[in-house]
Amino acid sequence: MSNSDIKQRSPKNKTLRLSEEERVLYKSKLVYAGSQTLSLETLKNKTLCADLFGVLDALPPFCADLLIIDPPYNLDKNFHGFKFSKSGDEAYSEYVYSWFPRLLRVLKPNGSVYICGDWKSSFCLYEIMKKHTVVRSRITWQREKGRGARANWKNACEDIWFGTIGDDYYFDADAVKQKRRVLAPYRENGAPKDWQETENGNFRLTSAGNFWDDISVPYWSMSENTDHPTQKPEKLIAKLILASCPEDGLVFDPFLGSGTTSVTAKKLGRNFIGIEMNEEYCCWAEKRLKSAETDKTIQGYADGVFWERNTSTFQQKRK
Structure with a gap:
């Protein structure tokens, strides 16, 4: 057909x-x-x-x-x-x-x-x-x-x-980390703890679990x-x-x-x-x-990490 x-x-x-x-x-x-x-x-x-x-x-x-x-x-x-x-x-x-x-x-x-x-x-x-x-x-x-x-x-x-x-067996946990928005940022001695502050929002890298909602x-x-x-x-x-x-x-x-x-x-x-x-x-x-061969992009994956769903705006700004 x-x-x-x-x-x-x-x-x-x-x-x-x-x-x-x-x-x-x-x-x-x-x-x-x-x-x-x-x-x-x-x-x-x-x-x-x-x-x-x-x-x-x-x-x-x-x-x-x-x-x-x-x-x-x-x-x-x-x-x-x-x-x-x-x-x-x-x-x-x-x-x-x-x-x-x-x-x-x-x-x-x-x-x-x-x-x-x-x-x-x-x-x-x-x-x-x-x-x-x-x-x-x-x-x-x-x-x-x-x-x-x-x-x-x-x-x-x-x-x-x-x-x-x-x-x-082969398993690379670092290759599948997820970039998540931080909604309640915690600081230690005034500095971000386990998260990164950017002009587009606050994010942390997390290990991948076995429930995927992204x-x-x-x-x-x-x-x-x-x-x-x-x-x-x-x-x-x-x-x-x-x-x-x-x-x-x-x-x-x-x-x-x-x-x-x-x-x-x-x-x-x-x-x-x-x-x-x-x-x-x-x-x-x-x-x-x-x-x-010319387009290597994968929706929701950039900079070596997987982004949460609906964070493509942040993803595009980083490119």
């Missing part, structure tokens, strides 16, 4: 579009299953257009420092022609079990894995993670998007489970936005990459979607491999990767 088939856009709408000429160009940059051997040399910094189940056992082993998994949640969802149907908890667990243990073989012995889910699927993911990894934490992030609910609480959060292959889901006025129905924000993925993948390391995403993991990895100086079965989504990813 072409972008022109969807709807007319406002001139201010920054949602990604593809012309037919661009679609032909970006298809030529994809790696297709069956066209060549799926070696690390073939796949590094590429988008593999394939069904994961068809290539799973042919993927290069022990190549990735970080595995980021954002599978279809246990919901009825139409991914532009590729439909995923909701099932019972047991059936969904069997679906994840059918690929998760086999997928771990792409990780290095000191590698890390993050897997995303909503509240309905989260407990299934934990049970699978604890059988095959050392579970380190559960991250909950606030989506700040979605319709209200009249007979239930609005679903406004999602989970990300963090695990490692063993006890020797994430903005992509929308029409953001340049990273696409028509993918479950697109993850670059800022969200940037935290995972900076914490758990060293510079020049490799990030692997087997459910790439519109390319957020690969694009963010490229912006942050990491290598990547992405797998996506929807050819149109693969082309969206390639266009975003092309843009990332």
Whole structure:
């Protein structure tokens, strides 16, 4: 489906579009299953257009420092022609079990894995993670998007489970510190204590916790936005990459979607491999990767720190 088939856009709408000429160009940059051997040399910094189940056992082993998994949640969802149907908890667990243990073989012995889910699927993911990894934490992030609910609480959060292959793993806590506004500044001997006074306000650097309330889901006025129905924000993925993948390391995403993991990895100086079965989504990813060659910005991340939501004014003044 072409972008022109969807709807007319406002001139201010920054949602990604593809012309037919661009679609032909970006298809030529994809790696297709069956066209060549799926070696690390073939796949590094590429988008593999394939069904994961068809290539799973042919993927290069022990190549990735970080595995980021954002599978279809246990919901009825139409991914532009590729439909995923909701099932019972047991059936969904069997679906994840059918690929998760086999997928771990792409990780290095000191590698890390993050897997995303909503509240309905989260407990299934934990049970699978604890059988095959050392579970380190559960991250909950606030989506700040979605319709209200009249007979239930609005679903406004999602989970990300963090695990490692063993006890020797990479984690850079300093790389994911957050810049927070200080509302009640405390002084010691007249000087700021653990915070910085600036002309744009008072701020302190804090260590990252496992509840994230600073994430903005992509929308029409953001340049990273696409028509993918479950697109993850670059800022969200940037935290995972900076914490758990060293510079020049490799990030692997087997459910790439519109390319957020690969694009963010490229912006942050990491290598990547992405797998996506929807050819149109693969082309969206390639266009975003092309843009990332000249635009390294990540909304909400600047000066080596993550800024609170709605502090972009301060962020822009510092540039």
